[in-house]
Amino acid sequence: MILIMAEFICTLCGRCCMGMGKYVKISGQIGQGRYAAHHGLSNETFYPSIMREYRDTFSPYDRKTPKEWCPFLLDADESGKYICVIHDSLPSFCRNFKCYLFKIYNSDNIYVGEVKGKTTLISNDEILNKMWNDEISNISTENMSLWRKSMISALEKKGYFVVDYE
Ligand code: SF4
Ligand code: SF4
Known part of the structure; x- marks a missing residue:
């Protein structure tokens, strides 16, 4: 058996995050740009922190994206990529996905x-x-x-x- 192993590279197409609105729920704000949240698919509580560069411009309570989307997903940037604003503090479900x-x-x-x-x-x-x-x-x-x-x-x-x- 010849098996080629390769590293998974996410292209930031955003598709997987666009159905996560019903699973990723924010339970409260615990600091500036910091929240307590729950991921329903892995049943885990996590404490996301909005990345520094988005803190002044983004609030999950004031987002314009569809409610089906994960509250931490930004709309496409100028290069068509969909950025997760909590990339450095993801729940394990997203980290391993x-x-x-x-x-x-x-x-x-x-x-x-x-x-x-x-x-x-x-x-x-x-x-x-x-x-x-x-x-x-x-x-x-x-x-x-x-x-x-x-x-x-x-x-x-x-x-x-x-x-x-x-
Ligand atoms: S992991 Fe999600 S955002 Fe990344 S390439 Fe796959 S579907 Fe797109
Ligand atoms: S937390 Fe980030 S990676 Fe996970 S579903 Fe939401 S936008 Fe996607």
Whole structure:
């Protein structure tokens, strides 16, 4: 099995934070630019601090962004990036979040899909989708490290290769 490991790089597209309004809740302000908050998906209390450069201009209580968005997400900057104003004091859920776990390439080195969530394939490649349904979805997920090995090995047998962002 040839496995390529790679570092996950967030492109600041903002998509994952745009549905977090119902999970990231502020319970109170505890200082200038400092809050107590709760992340509902990881059930953790955390104490975000607005980064210095945004403290004078940003308040989560006075934001203009949609209510579905996380209260700490700014609207796109001039380069189209969505900045989190508490990047230095994130809850562990956000610190550890990767929007995909694996990327899959075919034998011509062309990107054909990625694995998100636990074992969800996102791909437009019909052959890969069929193989995923016929073979990979039958692999037990009880032991995820075994699942990962079996998934990679099954894909490699069909000429795909996998980049692992774990
Ligand atoms: S983690 Fe992924 S979805 Fe979320 S902002 Fe970064 S690139 Fe976008
Ligand atoms: S705290 Fe930051 S990284 Fe986490 S959901 Fe909100 S904007 Fe995104």
